């Protein structure tokens with residue numbers, strides 16, 4: 031269940047994540063945009079034409095779910111309709127983040143989705159990272175291009191453009207952006223070393239079960255598209271898988287991080 035936030039709470043979260051995004055060079059100039067859903071019909075969003083590293087609370091804009099400004103002095107981001115489409119299709123999310131981090135964007139430019147099952151923490155936190163078709167920025171083509179992918183993944187590459195992630199809150203969505211970029215950088219290096227070895231089918235299955243048991247199973251997390259494992263969600267657990275999954279979930283529930 032999404033927690034409803036005040037404009038102030040949402041704004042603080044956006045400014046914090048936006049600064050980190052800028053400091054990590056995930057955006058250049060005025061690129062990127064962030065939003066938080068604060069109620070059924072209200073979003074707090076970043077303005078168009080401003081660096082994400084130098085915004086203050088008064089620069090943020092409140093809109094309705096049609097993208098019309100309700101309060102704030104600036105114009106909302108030109109990609110507002112991409113954010114709105116994600117919220118329309120995913121009632122479970124509270125934030126959308128978009129940036130152009132170099133490694134992940136390079137994969138988006140090369141037309142290579144990040145769907146190989148190679149890193150446990152990526153499978154558990156994100157699942158696969160598919161590639162959405164290209165859409166001309168700030169046109170209806172962009173929201174249309176994400177429709178078929180945002181329904182099954184919390185992170186996507188936007189072809190010839192960048193990355194979009196969704197989460198319960200803005201920090202959750204931002205952390206997914208960091209994970210995508212880190213994963214893209216590691217994949218890039220591994221490819222240059224000569225090989226990317228995928229996890230075995232059974233090992234992927236354990237991670238998929240951990241993800242589902244930890245409550246992250248709203249979308250299909252496997253690397254179906256690569257044809258490497260094709261693990262169906264909710265597959266029958268063998269005794270061994272069950273024991274391992276229970277162990278990891280126990281660590282997670284006790285506030286630990288089994289994969290840090």
Ligand SMILES: [Zn+2]
Nearest residue numbers: 062129191192
């Ligand atoms: Zn962009």
